[in-house]
Amino acid sequence: MNDLVVQTECGLWCEAGGFYVDPWRPVPRAVVTHAHADHAIPGCGRYLATAGTIALMRSRMPGEIEADIPAFGERVRLGRTTVSLHPAGHVLGSAQVRIEPDDGGPVWVITGDYKVEPDPSCEAFEVVPCDVLLTESTFGLPIYRWEDPAKVFEDINGWWRSNAAEGRTTVLLTYSLGKAQRVLAGLDASNGPIGVHGAVLGPTGVYRDAGIKLPEVMHADAQHAKDLKGPGLILTPPSASGTAWLRKFKGPGGIRTAFVSGWMRVRGRRRWQSVDRGFTLSDHADWDGLLDTVRRSGARRVGVTHGSSETLARYLRESMGLDSFVVPTRFTGEGGDETETGGED
Numbered sequence: 104m105n106d107l108v109v110q111t112e113c114g115l116w117c118e119a120g121g122f123y124v125d126p127w128r129p130v131p132r133a134v135v136t137h138a139h140a141d142h143a144i145p146g147c148g149r150y151l152a153t154a155g156t157i158a159l160m161r162s163r164m165p166g167e168i169e170a171d172i173p174a175f176g177e178r179v180r181l182g183r184t185t186v187s188l189h190p191a192g193h194v195l196g197s198a199q200v201r202i203e204p205d206d207g208g209p210v211w212v213i214t215g216d217y218k219v220e221p222d223p224s225c226e227a228f229e230v231v232p233c234d235v236l237l238t239e240s241t242f243g244l245p246i247y248r249w250e251d252p253a254k255v256f257e258d259i260n261g262w263w264r265s266n267a268a269e270g271r272t273t274v275l276l277t278y279s280l281g282k283a284q285r286v287l288a289g290l291d292a293s294n295g296p297i298g299v300h301g302a303v304l305g306p307t308g309v310y311r312d313a314g315i316k317l318p319e320v321m322h323a324d325a326q327h328a329k330d331l332k333g334p335g336l337i338l339t340p341p342s343a344s345g346t347a348w349l350r351k352f353k354g355p356g357g358i359r360t361a362f363v364s365g366w367m368r369v370r371g372r373r374r375w376q377s378v379d380r381g382f383t384l385s386d387h388a389d390w391d392g393l394l395d396t397v398r399r400s401g402a403r404r405v406g407v408t409h410g411s412s413e414t415l416a417r418y419l420r421e422s423m424g425l426d427s428f429v430v431p432t433r434f435t436g437e438g439g440d441e442t443e444t445g446g447e448d
């Protein structure tokens with residue numbers, strides 16, 4: 104059978120359209136689902152992606168980026184296909200890719216990373232009907248079921264308030280693109296000043312320019328240390344945990360650190376033993392979100408990629424009677440919990 108989209112050594116390739124989706128090597132024509140570094144690489148000849156994705160890529164990558172920037176839902180001709188992008192609810196600009204071939208064959212949808220929960224910092228996820236769905240499965244195990252994000256934010260704000268009352272600076276360790284801005288959007292700025300690591304500043308500016316409402320932040324540098332010590336909250340990538348930079352913000356009562364990550368659902372990981380709290384907040388669909396999306400898409404064939412793909416593919420086959428298959432992903436060369444805690448979640 105000639106599939107519309109196949110996995111190659113450069114990534115997902117659509118021959119009829121003459122393009123790759125989220126290629127992992129430079130190619131002439133790339134359709135990009137979202138701006139995370141493992142999906143959007145520099146050096147491609149021409150990109151097709153949403154305005155949010157291209158703005159985030161331009162803020163991070165040096166040099167010119169040649170791009171076509173359709174609106175969500177706009178139909179674009181590529182080769183012998185019509186392509187459109189639909190909100191994936193993962194980070195600003197994140198999109199699913201719908202591909203309709205001219206020959207009347209099956210319509211494919213490639214989800215990229217997605218979540219189905221509400222998130223005021225990006226466009227809301229939409230189910231896109233299709234014949235073949237290629238879904239991610241980062242958290243494709245039944246143990247992953249997310250709490251209501253409103254409750255998680257209540258816990259974060261309450262914890263910050265009690266830390267501030269005792270002169271302890273609050274530190275949240277989050278991924279710098281997407282998760283940090285989602286957390287910002289949910290913070291109660293009346294608790295105290297908010298400082299962000301340099302890596303969080305750039306993407307936060309792009310979100311603001313895109314019209315996303317976020318509280319005021321200051322760069323967490325030496326100049327602002329005295330404002331942040333005690334009542335302040337600092338958002339930083341996990342790599343800054345335990346550094347001399349972070350110790351500069353220690354309040355009279357000390358410092359309290361928490362991870363904000365989907366991986367907090369898994370206990371006993373080595374890197375989390377050094378933090379005081381964990382808040383489970385993920386930008387990926389949980390088990391129910393994945394199954395619900397598959398069901399509502401109406402797809403009879405489902406490809407599964409990233410994470411626990413074997414488990415999800417087997418469940419779709421055995422419990423839902425679908426024709427499912429695993430789409431192998433690139434070997435990242437990093438193993439175990441380092442990848443999980445250091446990577447996007």
Ligand SMILES: [Zn+2]
Pocket residue numbers: 137139142193216447
């Ligand atoms: Zn992502």
